[in-house]
Amino acid sequence: MRRWLAALVAATTSLVLVSLLVPLALLVRSVAHSEAVASATRAAESVAVAVGAVDEETLRLTAEQAGASSGHPVTVFLADGRVLGAVAARTRAVDLAARGRSLTAAVPGGREILVAVQGAPGGTAVVRAFLGDDDLDRGVHRTWLALLVLGVALVGVGILVADRLARAVVRPTTALAQVSHRLAKGDLTARAAPQGPPEVRTAGLALNHLAGRISDLLAEEREMVADVSHRLRTPLTGLRLEAESLTDPGEAARMEARVDALERAVTAVINDVRRRSRERASCDAVAVVRDRVEFWSVLAEDQSRTFALDLAPGPLPVAVPAEDLADCVDALLGNVFAHTPDGTSFRVRLASGPGGAVTLTVSDAGPGFGPGDPPRRGESGAGSTGLGLDIARRVAEDSGGSLAVGRSDLGGAEVRLLLGSGPVLGIS
Template sequence: MRRRLALLVTATALLVLVAFLVPLAVLIRAVAQDRAVVAATAEVQGLVPLAATTDTANLASLASGAGRPVTVYLPDGSVVGAPATRTPAVELAARGTSLTAEADGGREIVVGVQGRPDGTVVLRTFVPAEELSRGVTRAWLLLAALGVALVLVGLFVADRLARTLVASITELSTVSHRLAGAELSARATPSGPAELRDVAGALNHLAGRIQDLLREEREQVADLSHRLRTPLTALRLEAEALADPAEAARVTASVDAVERAVTGLIHAARRATPAPGGCDAAAVVRDRVAFWSVLAEDTGREVHLDLVPRALPVPVAAEDLAAAMDALLGNVFAHTPDGTPFAVTLTPDGVLTVADEGPGLPAGAGERGESGAGSTGLGLDIARRAGRALHLSTGPSGGAVVTLELLPRPPHGS
């Protein structure tokens, strides 16, 4: 933007200077020519009274005594003074006409002197081109220097104005990017023209409004703890009342897991920023598969687990990856009949795959809030937000294959 403003000011200044300085330069040249011609004409006119009264023998001394070369053409055709050829302008002056005419290398001024008994005497002087343009080059250089100085001043002023505008716009862009990065406390300082100050105020108002709305949403989600605590307590009491101690312990552990998940959800909702850090993807996947394997055994499902044989750090919080695993495995149990096997694979490049041999993906799967199978339709969206990318496909046997990328893809050619 600064460059465009500088180009605009330069173009405008050059147009103004051309429109102003070119006519002025032409006028200066014309004034210099007129000044030289007027000075020469006045000098020749000063010799006219003497030429009209001086005898022929003294006209030569009259011509040599002038301040510039003067040629005197006598009525008998002879020439005294500075030597010069007889030109058409001299012929006209011999008839009593005084004039200024263009000649090679300058201008000639001829004056016809009448009233002498022997006829008309013609006085001629010549003004060379150097005298006609004397001082013009210096004046043009001064005008050019003035034009360059005006352009530079205009560029300096334009750059200062552009810097002010660009600084305000850059700050607005920086604040908008910070807001896009979930830094909701970012605010812009109103500065610059009134329009930019209005934009800064609107951006600050929008950021404040977003912050208020998110705060209200987090508080509404946090209220779930009070609504879920009573049924969870009742469910724990019923689990403890079971006659079989092993069954009671298993159901109680499941209730505790649900309560921990709800508590984690509430804490995540109340955080103003996403959870930082990462985790060992292999450990988290192994733990969640082990948790779901108990239910898989009860429902007659065969579980195939293929994990990377070492720790696999990924830039995903452990609770987020666990929630993604629970969502993907929960979909397998919810949308496939009992006895349907499934497989979980984690490759060294951070690709997590959950595949089953069920009826496949229902229509609308993958869209947030769209399930087509009677569920909330949020499970795949939870998994998508935990990784870099989520892909849905159909396996060789017609079952669903969900692939979640946990690590960024390497650049091409590496």
Template sequence: MRARLALLAAAVSVLTLVAFLVPLALLVRTVAEDRATVRATADAQSLVPVVGAADPATIRLTVERLAVESGRPVSVFLPDGTVLGTPAPRTPAVALAARGQSLTAESADGREVVIAVQGRPDGTGVIRTVVPGAELTAGVGRAWLVLALLGGLLVVISLVVADRLAHTLVRPISELSAVSHRLANADLDARVTPAGPTELREVAGALNHLAGRIQELLGQEREQVADLSHRLRTPLTALRLEAESLGDPQDAARITSAVDGLERAVTGLIRQARRQRPAVGPVGCDAAAVVADRVQFWSVLAEDTGRTVHRELASGPLPVAVPAEDLAAAVDALLGNVFAHTPDGTPFTVRLAVTGNVAAGARGAPAGSRGETAGARGAAGGSRGEVLLSVADEGPGMPPDTVRRGASTAGSTGLGLDIARRAAEAGGGRLELRTGPAGGAEVVLRLAPPAATAS
């Protein structure tokens, strides 16, 4: 924008200067020609008294002296045909002047000035002088150069002024753009200092008002979510007391552990709801540790419901660009869907591998009564490839439009798969749905390593 305004100012300045300087330059040339012509005419007219009354010898001396002083050829044509002074042919202008008419005519040598002198006893005499082209244009080139320099200086001044004016417009616009980008990146404290023309000041004020309103609404939403989450602590406390009153220590410990996990999730939700700024610096976790922990947790419930769990988990560390809490919530959502939407006794498989090493996860002998297999130790640790987390069941499958927030065909909230999708996409990955090897549903999370995420 700044360059375009400067270009516009330059174009207007050049057009204006051309409109004024070209006629002025032509006028300068005309004035120079007229000045030289008037000077030559005055010199020629100074000879009129001599030519009209003196003898030829006196006329010759006077004409020769004037030619030397003026630097122009001067000739006198007497009625008897004698030419005194600078030799010159009788031109049509001389012939016309011999009839008594003085005039100025253009010739190949320059501008010809002829003056008719009447009153001689033998007829009309003619005085002729020629103004050379160099004298006609004397000083014109210098004047044109001065005009050109003046025009260039005016163009430069107009460009400087236009650039300063453009700066007063572009700087507030750039600040508006920078603040809008900061707001888009969740920096809700960003504000614009109103500057520039009235219209830009109004826009800056409107943007500041919008940012303040967004901050106010988000604050209210955070408090509402935090309050709602805090209300869950009361039933959790009652559930913990009920668990502690159970007679079977193992059942009490198991239920208490589940309550502890739920309470940690609620606490994390409150902290996340009250977080005013996005996390700074790289975030991530070890996918192998998080997935193994959550699969171990759900394996207890799988045993109670008669489900066979096949685990094909690569050994860690497998760093991914997803916080541990988010990845744990995603795994819980995927495994919770298996328990919620498939009949008791339906087997399911959890695979964790690195891109290019998926096959390695299938190696290993069955281990344990639940049909588990040893993890793919060779898909290991230091790899920086994409990490694949797959949860496949042998149930009836799922509709194709399941991954839509709030949409569910099974009477649930419809948030589980969306939680997993957002967790993967926040770290630069994605979620895929497809039919599993046994005909049921298979959900694949492709998780990017921390270095692959955009800052």
């Protein structure tokens, strides 16, 4: 935009200056010609006054002095054919002037200014002042050059002023665009500083109002999610207590399994809503993974499971909120504990990847996924709803990464998550 405004001002200024300076240049040339002719005419008239009033020697000296002082050679043609002053050929214009008519005639190399002097001894005398072409244009080219420099300087000043004005408009507009990009990335604390022209300031205030309204709506949504979570978990707890109170152990086990599946589904739904309502955040993957593995280590010890924890030197920032990453690790480890026999070993590895990405790998020595694709969300496979893998997949994709499953070198299943990198500062 700045370049466009500068080009527009340059074109407009150039047109105005051309329309002004070209006539001015022609006027300068006309004035210079008029002054040169007037100077030569004065020199010739000053000598014409002396014709007939002084002797020939004095008249010759007067012509020479007039030519030297004015810079224009002066010649006197007497009626008897004698020539006094500067040497010059008698032209047809001189013969015409000898008839008693003063005139100006163009000759090779310049102009002749001829003044007829009637009443001179022997007839009409003619005083000639020669005006060369250089005398006609003396100072014109220097004036034109000055006008050209002035025009270029004015165009430059116009472009500079236009650039300053464009910056005053472009800077606030660019700042508004940056704030809108930050809002689009989830930074709801971004606000525009109203500045620039009134229209841009109005747009900035409107953007700030919109950002504030979005923050209010998200706060209301978070409150609603918290209320929904409370309302759903309370009847689930009652249902679990009812299932535990059944006298038939087999029926009680089946009811508890169904309640567990329902609770996992409700938890997944609540976590999904919370993830959408939270502002985008980041966390240190090393700290979160270490904390969750320590949490599960107690159960692993009770079930005689050996495990290995391989963490890269931290911190490793990832574009995932700490709570979401913790839910993801819990889901993956929960699958290991739920679908492998007691005593099955497992391994958790966290390593840095290309471009700042982070790879989280959970492997076990269990039976693996078996033939076919791994369980999908809502599909039952070996008693699994597939929710754990679905939670992990969505966490990875929300960060800009991906999820892959396969067979581990321990002989069982392996889940590998590629998590997008987060900002170094502001890790939560």
